[in-house]
Amino acid sequence: MHSSTDGEHISGAEAICGVHELESLTGQLFRRALEHEKGAAESIRISVDLVPAESIEYAQLPPLRTHLVGDYHEGREVAQKLLETAGVCAAACRRAMSILAQGAAPDGRSMRGAMLVDSETGERLERDQARGVRVSRMDLTAPAREKLQEALLIHGLDNPHVREALVLAGKVLCAPGMVAELCWSDDPMYTAGYVAAPGVGYVRFPHLKPVGEKRGGRAFFFRKENFDLQLVTEYLEKTVVLFDRIGRIDG
């Protein structure tokens, strides 16, 4: 589901379900688009595709932990260090953060999807800088969802923001040539964000932007050598990934 008002992204959601669950699921997605805290969306798109069972890839979610920070300045500083540990060059991190902070789309608003960034130079690699690349076709199996909810609940983190961002990041981490991911929300009241990387897992920061800030976004850092835009885009947008195992969840 993708919803917007005046061309501005309001909310998006993904799900993989059985045919018999379609009706109740689409009802939930409509409600989400209409009851968003940014206001009821004026335009809602729901698209449904048949997924052959044999095309599904199964994977494990990355481990999750929270790094407490006092404010978004500290959050961005620690996120920068973590991205560097994951193999992103300092200049590329700074450039991506500054682009996200200014609104990564050409009109200074948030992009609808993510930017793809060269982890050495910070050069943007996506074809369309307004749309970016939208990660799609990923979800949890019902038993994995139940386990994840239980584990997150212990730490007071069982909410759709965390669950969906973790699943999205889990798929991104499986992409070929992936180095790391940086995200903060475009929801004005949701200041948290994360860094995710293979070997690092998914690290949440309660603050990566100031309260009230509408500009958010995602940067996916890739190694430029052997980078194949077509292959990466196809993987992120089309390959169906179901998480049937969760990772360790820490507070």
Ligand code: AMP
């Ligand atoms: P959200 O976490 O939903 O607040 O989204 C934060 C930002 O991430 C958005 O402004 C988009 O730029 C980007 N984004 C949202 N959904 C996706 C997606 N499915 N794939 C790639 N980027 C996304």
